[in-house]
Amino acid sequence: MSVKAAVLFPLFALGLLAGCDKAEAAKAASTASAPAGSIATIKARDKLVVGVFSDKPPFGFVDEKGAYVGFDTDLAKRFAKDLLGDEKKVEFVVVEPASRIPFLQSDKVDLILANMTVTPERQQVVDFTNPNLRVAVQALVPEGSPVKALDELKDKTIIVTTGTTADLWLTRNHPDWKLLKFEKNSESLQALANGRGDAYAQDNLVLFSWAKEHPGYRLLPQPLGDEAPIAPAVKKGNSELRDWVNTELARLGEEKYLLKLYDQYVRDKLAPGTDPAAVIVEGGQWKANSGS
Incomplete structure (x- = not known):
């Protein structure tokens, strides 16, 4: 190596390092300015944080191997795969019914997939996506x-x-x-x-x-109130993640993905001949069943 090259090479390397540092700094600054639960924050973290149940089969529970499984839980894994490229890039946070909304409000989770029914009271404090289930x-x-x-x-x-x-x-x-x-x-x-x-x-x-x-x-045959939709929920004002989930649910509806989860987790829990459309809302398209 010539003397000139020997002098220029370290300078060139320092320039590359400086450029990388500036790029990382810019990325960090961009992420820092992004709100919690935003797509940018989730991608920078490289992990989707989802609140789920651990004791509510067939929707969210822990199997004999200690793994989180269930209708809601597997849907969360699919969200992680389509958003981040790998279904393992999801972190499950166990919630109880009363802690679902506080966990969203305090940014402990990006998304709640814990069988939460849409009600007017809850709509005041969280944003629901389109439904994925119906319930009475x-x-x-x-x-x-x-x-x-x-x-x-x-x-x-x-x-x-x-x-x-x-x-x-x-x-x-x-x-x-x-x-x-x-x-x-x-x-x-x-x-x-x-x-x-x-x-x-x-x-x-x-x-x-x-x-x-x-x-x-x-x-008892009489329900408490009317049939209602169940939907994923995001922090109030997080329209970006809400809209992404809505688009994802519509796309998954084209491949009948919720029907696959229904067949895997729910079908054998119900009476033979139960219409899946009485339970799942494929594609996020809610339509109240007649007589509900």
Whole structure:
């Protein structure tokens, strides 16, 4: 190497390093200015952070190997794959019904995929995407219970999970009814099994699944309120991520992706012959079922 080259090479290398430093600094500055939960922040972090349930099969639960699985959980993995190129680039944060909204508001998660029903009250504090599921809330009672109709629960103890649609509906419509509240869905179901209450009110899809695995219970036919959509949720004002999820749901609808998840996790939990369209909302296109 000539003397001139020996002198110029270190200078050239320093120039490259300086250029890289400036590029990294610019990237860092851009990311720092991006709001939490934005697409830019998620891509810079190279990870999608999603709030999920760990005790609500078939939607979000932990299997025997300790892995997060379920309808909602697998949908989150697909979101990570399509946004970041790898379904493993997702971090699951376990939420309870009452903590879903606070976790969004405090930026602990980018997205909630934890079976959250769309209600006017929740729409005031979070932004929902288009729906992916539909649900009605019902009450589960022991087979030998004398209770035949919802109104007969007015003098009984009704178990609910704090922050669920059932909790909110009963508190608003029947404030004088006695509610026994638990933070976790698993705790509520165990309380029902232990006879600590006369009924358990929850999303009917969860009750169908649990009753099939635990004979000796039946659902009261009258729902608590109308059928409603379930949808992913983002922090209030995060229209960028909301719009991305809506576009993604529409695209997944073309390949009937939710039907695949339904077949994998939900179908065998329901009565034979159940129409999948009574449970899933493919493509995000909500249309209320007749008679709901």
